[in-house]
Amino acid sequence: MNPTACLLVIGNEILSGRTQDVNVQYIARRLSETGITLSEVRIIPDIRTVIVRNVTETRAAYDNVFTTGGIGPTHDDITSACVAESFGVPWVHHPETFRLLEAHFAPDAFNAARQRMATMPQGATPIRNSVSVAPGFTMGNVHVMAGVPRIMRAMFEEVLPTLPHGTPVTSQAWHANGLYEGALAASLEAIQHCYPTVDIGSYPYRLDESQRGVCLLCKGTDTQAVQDAATAVRNLIVEMGFRPQAGEPAKA
CATH class of the missing domain: 3.30.310.50 (Alpha-D-phosphohexomutase, C-terminal domain)
Structure with missing residues (x-):
């Protein structure tokens, strides 16, 4: 049996029709090419209880869970904190990521909102972001990525080689x-x-x-x-x- 995966597309803008999601097709195709079966896709809103419930359900049901959206600097970017809650760990300052962002932004531009992107679940491993520096992260079998397509693709291609592969379709x-x-x-x-x-x-x-x-x-x-x-x-x-x-x- 090939490894299984679920994709959680997180964002009110997708559900409202304001933004057209183009990440599902890319992720599905690349997983298929590496022998990982994308078994389910869920599109969910930026609501804490909904995100926590879906992360908890899917990480128990599938070998891998990918999330897109909700890891930026604004108030509605709550995915990271919700993943921490799902795993029952603190949402903490990540020093290495903080230093990375601090070096990237000008001192007067590295404000509290951008510093917030250096916070992630305790024990998470950052996913390198070659496009805009601010990383995603992996926590257990959950891989948390940006929603912006070109940034998502950069993060996804960092994660994919590290996962067990199956027989390509x-x-x-x-x-x-x-x-x-x-x-x-x-x-x-x-x-x-x-x-x-x-x-x-x-x-x-x-x-x-x-x-x-x-x-x-x-x-x-x-x-x-x-x-x-x-x-x-x-x-x-x-x-x-x-x-x-x-x-x-x-x-x-």
């Missing part, structure tokens, strides 16, 4: 113009039954009036099973009188 896709889900549902279900270890997904697309149909994606950790399932999918498309095209349809 491989995938093969076929698509066909003019073919629709309703016509192939029963036959596709039969293929799925033949290859239970392969995740077979059906995704309609419409690029323009002449390019619309369905894409069938086979993915899993058993490379041979994925190849066999993809062959069965291709043969199904041919049997139904359509022309299979390798890969996913090009985006418009």
Whole structure:
């Protein structure tokens, strides 16, 4: 079994629609490439009790928990303190991080709000931030990262090599113009039954009036099973009188 992971996206701005989250896709793809199964994503508000409850639940259920958002200098950046509460440890001044930030900011700019970013759960290990210096941190199996995409990516790539990896997920896709889900549902279900270890997904697309149909994606950790399932999918498309095209349809 591959290691499992959960992602907690934290922030009122995501739930309100003010900010579009782009971190989920990046994290999911990179975890898949390294054989870590992203089993669940939760989007939760900047509410202390909600964050503490979700961190506590997910760190017990999964091998790894990643959080994004809520570790900046403002009043609503409460993720760090909530993680400390979840683990039952003090939220304390971290001298090494304080010195790092103090060296980065001009003396008149290193105010109390920025100094607050040098506070983290007792026993946490900082996650290096090559973009804007202020680090994230790892506490147990919980990896706390910024919400800003380019900063999150820098932190995530620092953490990923340190985690136990599994078997990477491989995938093969076929698509066909003019073919629709309703016509192939029963036959596709039969293929799925033949290859239970392969995740077979059906995704309609419409690029323009002449390019619309369905894409069938086979993915899993058993490379041979994925190849066999993809062959069965291709043969199904041919049997139904359509022309299979390798890969996913090009985006418009």
